[in-house]
Amino acid sequence: MVSDIADASLAYEGVKRIEWADRTMPVLRQIRERFTAERPLDGLRVAACMHVTTETANLIRTLQAGGASVALAASNPLSTQDDTAAALVQEYGAEVFARSGTDREGYYRHIHQALETGPDLVLDDGCDLVNTLHIERTDLLGTVKGGCEETTTGVIRLHQMAREGVLRFPMVAVNDTDTKHMFDNRYGTGQSTLDGIVRATNTLLAGKTVVIAGFGYCGRGLAERARGLGSRVVVTEIDPVKALDAALQGFSVQPMAEAAAHGDVFITVTGNRDVIGGEHLRVMKDGAILANSGHFDIEIDVRALAELSVEVHRGVRPQADEYVLADGRRLVLLAEGRLVNLAAAEGHPAAVMDMSFADQALTCAWLAAEHATLEPAVHEVPKAIDTEVARLKLASMAISIDTLTAEQEDYLHSWRIGS
Known part of the structure; x- marks a missing residue:
């Protein structure tokens, strides 16, 4: 499928800005290196509805390093960076359906175009892509193994779908991880x-x-x-x-x-x-x-x-x-x-999105491996992923923390030891 972007000639400027953001995204960069070696997403198709920004571009690059092919639609027309969209298509080989300032009709057309790729995994930012799948593209639901949602608004909508019994595949509330909402949001x-x-x-x-x-x-x-x-x-x-x-x-x-x-x-x-x-x-x-x-x-x-x-x-x-x-x-x-x-600005600093998108990338790999064991419901990100992202972020900041001794571990896990 041919991408729908505003101006392919903007790709050079987009690459420069994507690489600038990458400088302050060390956690995602480490995960990209790991994915290159391990290929946890090999052969999978990912459809994403997210803000088309330089930080998102580095997430897309990471998913590609893990073996996925990615189709990206914009989750907000006013946040779309046309140079980033051009770079993703021209330099990084993603399919992108996003133009800055497009109208409501164009917005949903782009979501449909991303879904036409027949995704195995979905990434959503507000639940519009998942909503469209369940209402208008039910023919594609059978191939979707699971997905991630990164906004409070989207998680609220997903919980309502689950309560009504209409959610057809597992969705993970990446928004609710500590390394997302405590840092990205605050x-x-x-x-x-x-x-x-x-x-x-x-x-x-x-x-x-x-x-x-x-x-x-x-x-x-x-x-x-x-x-x-x-x-x-x-x-x-x-x-x-x-x-x-x-x-x-x-x-x-x-x-x-x-x-x-x-x-x-x-x-x-x-x-x-x-x-x-x-x-x-x-x-x-x-x-x-x-x-x-x-x-x-x-x-x-x-x-x-x-x-x-x-x-x-x-x-x-x-x-x-x-x-x-x-x-x-x-x-x-x-x-x-x-x-x-x-x-009106550039969104969150890349150093913050580093953690949110690290959560996304690792959760995608986890979903690829574990989707068959998960019910169609809203799931939490495994605590181990949240902890690993925080650990990697601290390491990138040259910050060390204490570790429990064997005696402290025993104390925390025993009810027999008194005061």
Whole structure:
């Protein structure tokens, strides 16, 4: 099948950027060397729906080193790097179906094209590929051995499919590993989201009131970094435990209906829809900035924003649209309500994605070997994989840790030893 990319001539620039990212991905690089020798994916076809970035390209290279052929579709049109797509096709031999800025029709066409390769394994970033398989391409389900999901949103959808008894093959929640959500979500999303907001607006965050919807790992990372830049941070939550955690960390906790009137910057990271709705938009101050860092563009009700507006000024800055309300107030929406860290910036630093994609690669190898023993359900990544990724990352940082003595091991595994 012929790839669908924007411009093959961008391949040289893409290779340079992929190699730059590879410099700070030592764990994935070690796994690539191991895969080259062991070939755990020999002869397997992989279909992936992921952000087409330089970091993803290094994951694709690793899967290929393990013997897999890979077809890649974009999980978000605004995050697609056309030079990376070109390099993957022209220099690394992958099939890529992704163009920056494509519309919804093009987005799903690309997913279908990736699925046409008849995958043995699938990698998903939001569950759209798996969803399409189960609804529109059921003819391909028989060959799929299993897959991985890397987002909170996608894992939520997979658990619902499993509860309803419709999931047809084992899926592994790579998102839920410690080396993914503790680092990718907290440190990666925390840094890259604020990077995207600053690039899109050139705003000074010091002294601003930043309202963060959701206090999971992503929200925690955002709150920590916004506070570090001098912002007053307000957290909105529906979970009393997470809200209490935010309060005990010194953040103000309020309902969105209260926070909406005095926030300067709003960031959604919940995985749910309509977190900022019309009732909130109506009371926001002039110049309020709206950004989403949840996976899908449903957390900010963009339709309600458009209905409230009498004018829309597109592209007042790159990835920034200004909506003028009837009373003259202006609200600035970033990246069309899509992932601001990938649309307005470059996404997570490669050093963070090193761990997430190492989890993906090792889990793919594990699935290739163990899929026949797994039920069609949502499975955890084996603890040994999570631990190995952390160990390799520490080694790449020249950090050593203690090991248990034989006596300590015995103590931890015995109930007979008293105080």
